[in-house]
Every structure is written in C-alpha cells, then in structure tokens.
Amino acid sequence: MKPRIIATALALAGSSALAQDMADTLPDAVGSVAPALAAYASDDLFGSVWTDDALSMRDRALVTFAALVTRHEITALGRHTDLALDAGVTPAELSETITHLAFYTGWGNAVAAAEAMAPIYAARGVSAEDLPAVDPDLLPLNEKAEAAREETVQSNYANVSPGVVETTREILFLDLWLRPALEPRDRSLVTVAALIAAGQPEQMTFHLNRAMDNGLTQEEAGAMLSHLAFYAGWPRVFSAMPVARQVFESRAN
Numbered sequence: 001m002k003p004r005i006i007a008t009a010l011a012l013a014g015s016s017a018l019a020q021d022m023a024d025t026l027p028d029a030v031g032s033v034a035p036a037l038a039a040y041a042s043d044d045l046f047g048s049v050w051t052d053d054a055l056s057m058r059d060r061a062l063v064t065f066a067a068l069v070t071r072h073e074i075t076a077l078g079r080h081t082d083l084a085l086d087a088g089v090t091p092a093e094l095s096e097t098i099t100h101l102a103f104y105t106g107w108g109n110a111v112a113a114a115e116a117m118a119p120i121y122a123a124r125g126v127s128a129e130d131l132p133a134v135d136p137d138l139l140p141l142n143e144k145a146e147a148a149r150e151e152t153v154q155s156n157y158a159n160v161s162p163g164v165v166e167t168t169r170e171i172l173f174l175d176l177w178l179r180p181a182l183e184p185r186d187r188s189l190v191t192v193a194a195l196i197a198a199g200q201p202e203q204m205t206f207h208l209n210r211a212m213d214n215g216l217t218q219e220e221a222g223a224m225l226s227h228l229a230f231y232a233g234w235p236r237v238f239s240a241m242p243v244a245r246q247v248f249e250s251r252a253n
Helices: 002-013 016-024 028-033 035-049 057-070 074-086 091-105 107-123 143-157 162-173 184-197 201-213 218-232 234-252
Strands: none
Touching: 016 074, 028 035, 035 218, 057 074, 057 091, 057 107, 057 184, 057 218, 074 091, 074 107, 091 107, 091 184, 143 162, 184 201, 184 218, 184 234, 201 218, 201 234, 218 234
C-alpha cells in the first residue's frame, strides 16, 4: 500500500520530499493490519483532503501538528514534524506552536511534543539561532480588543478566581499572544485547531472570531474543519460545526 500512497502524493502534491513525508505519516503496519484504512488514507486523506487548495498544504501541516500535540499523539508527531517543515512551516514556528499550546492543551502535551521533535531538529541541524527568542520585542497590542476581553473576563470571573483572571491577562494576552515568532493568524489557527481537537467547542466563539479578525477566511476555516474530521474524528468536528456556523452568520450581518 505504501507505493500507492507515494504515487498518489507525488502526483498531487508535486514535491517528492513532501510526498515522501506524507506517505511516511502512515506506518507500514497499517497496510498489513487494516488495508481498507490504508486505502482511505491514500485515496481520500492524502489524495483529496491534503491537496484541496481551500487551505494551503503549509496550513494543513500546521493544523495537523497542533491537533496531534493536543491529542498527545506523540508517536506520530516526529513524522508530522518532518512533513510540516517540508511544507514550509519553519522550526521557529513549530517551536512557538508548542509553547503556545502548552497554555491551551496542557504543559505535559507540549513537553512530550518537544521530546518527540528533538531528534528531527537535531537531524536537520536546527540550532538555537533558528528558534524564537525567550524575551523578544512584542507585537503591538490592540488595546481596544484587549480592554473588551478583559472587561468580559473580569465581570464574569473576578470573584471566581482572581489568579486565573490575572494570569490570563498578564501571561497570555499581554505576552504570549504578542510574541512575533507566530503570525497572529497562525497563532489563532493553531488555537482553534486545538480547541476542535480537544472537543472544546464552547471556547471556539471568541477564538474563531479572533482568527478571522487576524485574517483567516471563512473558506479556510471551513476547510480546517473538514481536514480535522480525519485527525480529531467526525464527532468532535460536528460538535464544532454549530459554533462555526454561528460565527460565520454573525459576521455576515
């Protein structure tokens, strides 16, 4: 089954390195144990979903990477790190993604991801100079948007956990979200992907709106949902669909 996957990916992805990485994300054992699954991967996932230009292959690789980190699928993460790098995601962007997702999916997931990625970075000669600065010059703050977010959180939760309100403001929105190693659109993209993969659609309204404010189009958001159906499962995506519909409709008015 693997040669068929490689041939399909080569024909449709147009890059031998990228096609090989795509094929390598599916272990040979799958074809031996579940040949029908391997056929779905070749024909539908690799041959159709990954090559749909509604979302770039680079963005698909980043979305998939975020979903795997969120779901603690460490066995697959090394192969998808190679795929993401060959698809145009930089080592700094992947590094910043796991830093960001530590806050949205849990510290353990990010630490485990770093361990899985380390051999790939070493093999490719990624050095400290290729990675984001610990204390960079931050991007400009959208003061109006931050004031509105802070007011909402304060009014709802200041009496529940002042510590959460404070660290959300000081660490997440006045620091993490302003780090320049991920463009605001990409930071929003991986956040929404993580929420879908974690089955937390109740958190999506704010972040999908923010993603679209940061440049994600409705077509791209819809394509991300279609892509993640394969990596997070149809039930999680269908739980997210009503939220996405409400966001799209509210922005159309």
